[in-house]
């Protein structure tokens with residue numbers, strides 16, 4: 001595999017709440033190569049958005065306890081980089097966001113064109129005003145918005161949800177990023193529009209060589225557009241593999257349970273008995289052990305390392321399924 005564009009290494013952090021520490025990322029690892037779409041999946045509350053925010057440098061300012069780890073991007077540790085330098089070069093520049101909800105992302109009082117122009121002035125300071133307009137029009141064309149000039153003259157309520165999400169993608173592309181964090185970018189949209197937007201993301205990643213961290217609950221969508229999949233469970237890595245190996249040879253019992261829920265037709269991460277554990281008092285050993293049909297004594301006592309890759313898979317499990325169909 002190509003040298004990673006981004007690596008997250010043993011990242012551990014907690015939210016401070018009244019009841020204690022919510023141990024939301026516990027030694028998490030992730031690798032994204034240039035131009036790669038990585039699907040980040042796992043049940044609600046497993047820490048996907050927190051990991052995305054940490055990569056974007058957009059964690060809440062207070063109430064966070066950082067226990068350790070690194071986020072390396074272009075050879076630099078973003079966690080250790082000075083705030084100002086990160087803001088000028090990385091955050092919102094080399095790494096940008098496509099938000100989940102395009103409906104709340106525009107100010108209703110100003111035209112779309114005015115808001116994009118403000119953003120472009122800030123994100124592309126090296127361009128002149130006519131260059132910024134040309135770039136905006138080029139990007140609206142790239143996200144397949146017809147009649148871009150007319151769209152720029154409109155107010156946010158005058159365009160559809162799908163069009164707004166296309167605008168969000170165009171805005172994320174403005175500074176020519178190397179990585180886009182797309183946190184459930186289509187959940188607020190109709191199913192048919194979702195498929196179009198995901199197809200668009202795949203095409204843009206191919207054409208522009210831009211990597212995407214695609215956070216989703218939807219394994220079916222991940223299968224369609226991702227190059228590789230990373231599964232998190234309760235703030236820890238479970239399994240990561242190239243997409244074909246992932247779906248053909250799942251090893252972690254949690255992954256096989258997720259895929260079973262996909263195959264039962266729900267297409268979503270449902271139907272696994274038990275509940276995601278409290279992250280304030282997580283289970284000892286492997287955090288999945290109370291729900292796992294393959295748990296051994298060692299799983300209750302010792303946390304499995306996230307080892308590999310072996311046969312393309314990285315895996316945190318003491319007793320994985322055979323490397324056949326799960």
Ligand SMILES: Nc1ncnc2c1ncn2[C@@H]1O[C@H](COP(=O)(O)OP(=O)(O)OP(=O)(O)O)[C@@H](O)[C@H]1O
Nearest residue numbers: 015017022024043044045046047048049050051060
């Ligand atoms: N600001 C916060 N303060 C305290 N706890 C938080 C905060 N943000 C998130 N959490 C908790 O951290 C855990 C992980 O949240 P996160 O939003 O990262 O999960 P997620 O995998 O993105 O979930 P979802 O699929 O529902 O979006 C949850 O238990 C959540 O309640």
Ligand SMILES: [Mg+2]
Nearest residue numbers: 048049050183
């Ligand atoms: Mg989330």
